[in-house]
Amino acid sequence: MPVHRVRFASVRSQRDPSAPAPSVDAREAAEERLLEALAEAAGADEPVTALAAILEDADPAELPLTGAGRTRAQWEILATLGARSLAAARVLEPHLDALSILAQADVPAPSGLLGVYASESGGVTLTATRLTKHDDGSDTWRLDGTKPWCSLAADCTSAVVTARRQDDGRPQAFLVDLRHPGVDVGEPAWPALGLRAVTTGPVAFDAVPAVEVGGPEWYLQRPGFAWGGIGVAACWFGGAVHAARTLRAQLHRRQARADEGRGTGPDQIGQAAYGRVDRLLRAAAVVLGAAADAVDAGELDHACGMVEADRVRGTVAQVCTEVLQTVGEATGPGPLTQDAGHAQMVADLQVYLRQHHGDRDDARLGAALLEDEHTGAEAWW
Template sequence: MTGDDGRDGGAGPVVVGHPDDDERAHLAALHAAARRAAGDVRVAVGLAGDLGRRLPAPGEGRTAHLWSALATLGAADLTVARVVEPHLDALAILRQAAEDAGDGTWGVYAAEGPGEPLRARPDGAGHLLDGRKHWCSVAADLDQALVSAWVGTERRLFAVDLRQDGVAPVPGTWVARGLAAVDSGPVDFMAARARAVGSAGWYLERPGFAWGAIGVAAVWFGGAVGIARRLLAASRSRTPDQVAEMHLGAVDARLHAAGCVLAQAAADLDAGALAGAAGWRSALRAREVVAGAAEDVLRRTGHGLGPSPLATDEDHARRVADLDLYLRQWHAERDAAALGREVLRDGTPAW
């Protein structure tokens, strides 16, 4: 935690690994830009487009800088991070598929929701999508998206122009208190034209699926740092008692561990060691450590600060609500069980 601007407890970039001077300068500028865009989805979309042209893809030798950028965005403002992260993920997916991303901004809509799944049917050289897709973040503000749909019994990924007439975000369905500006309600597709990306099952089977999952954890890490800075500022503003020191010490240790795990994963990825099952195990481990740290930060800052900042500090209250919802992308005990199965299958635990 560097610098000191009062209640943020020392705002500035969040680093994963050991950035050089140029990278630190870029992260500082990125933090400032994200703070200026805080809570504004349209400005965040513009920032996403710019960063897509400037940030490296995972696994290309500068993964730690990519994840530092995502963590820095998370610490600055989770609304901005929630818009930028999927755009960067979409660009990485398209690069893996040797597809041209063009100049527009992208979302990734691959989660399955309740009811009948989204269906795709062949139509000439492409496909048509019919049905409702859930969890489509800021679809009304983006140009295109990578969307998963079912072709018979096979799940495939498609590139879709969100500006066409057959795409209709469903209004009035996003009532979240966290990430309130990031409307992630459903979208109805009505004979919407789509282009297949990769073969059936490719989206989930490709190595980059695990790498992108760690990128999301980097955002959680940054969000937790942003909240922890409020606890640090409170401890600096008055003489802390032993309980306050205990919470601050525990938060420092948990965030240190989370940062180390992300740095190690970035180094392993750039060394080519996270292909196949090893990549998925690394993602499950990183997400378990980072999400657990973030939840502990939320709990300890609540205990240490009491109700006042949640009731009177707009920035802190929004950070807490945003991170609490964002963390639900982690599947908690189900992901821990998945990691347990991987440990048994592989026969070699990390320890």
């Protein structure tokens, strides 16, 4: 089945519609081939294993990394894959995020599927202890403790992990080999139906060697921290596109029956739902496209990036919520009870959207805008 690539709208330039379509360069052709392979793997019996195999063979230098001039391509790929399978997008997103983080810190990326584990919830703490300092200025570190909310830890070969430094308590990122004998992947307790293919649970570290990724607090202060959060929103957007396609397919079926004299076709309620979903998705696509262009133009440093990330994530999360509600009301119980792919996507998206914290994130955005003289951000209106 051919992959229908999701394209974000651009507000920076408009191509003359009468002009010939731009030729596809070798890089974009390679991205299309990768996307086709990922989409096929997403439908395999063991999708995580199939995706991991593709990403392990992929050349990191050929993958679109955030902030390296191909941010739009990365987020479009995430959205496109998300429209096929949110679980598949949930595998790809942290892998690309880890590669981007390592590139920003000038740390060589290991082979295999990569994860990013930065949660500090649940009252558990991972501690980093400095062991030795080398002549080149680098340090040897050891990690001890437990890290919660580690997705696909049993499938990833390595991960970027945040820990608290034992000497001063400051957070720092480290690259860790998850195959080290001191790493104990806990049994995931995941009763939810949403994202059930993406096993998530705690990981215990016992004297595990680690390579520092940036200095103290670099992980949280780098511009890419905000950019990665927008990449997650691109995955959410893909889920909303899937739901919208379910509505479109139902309306087309009704029209086809009407054309055959077996029905009346879509009514105004269905047409209104389709129109509303279209404008909601269009608005989110413009927001995502503009943010991607701003990242690659060097316009979103840490402070401005955090403001823009809260804007984009909040907007896309609201769009996804409204699309799910609109599609559900317009299509009735049929897709949820008879279309396994749609039902799984709805469950996946509802869980995935909980990475957005609603009013708390809006409050952070509002506070940053009110203090724009300190952050360099301001209300655009």
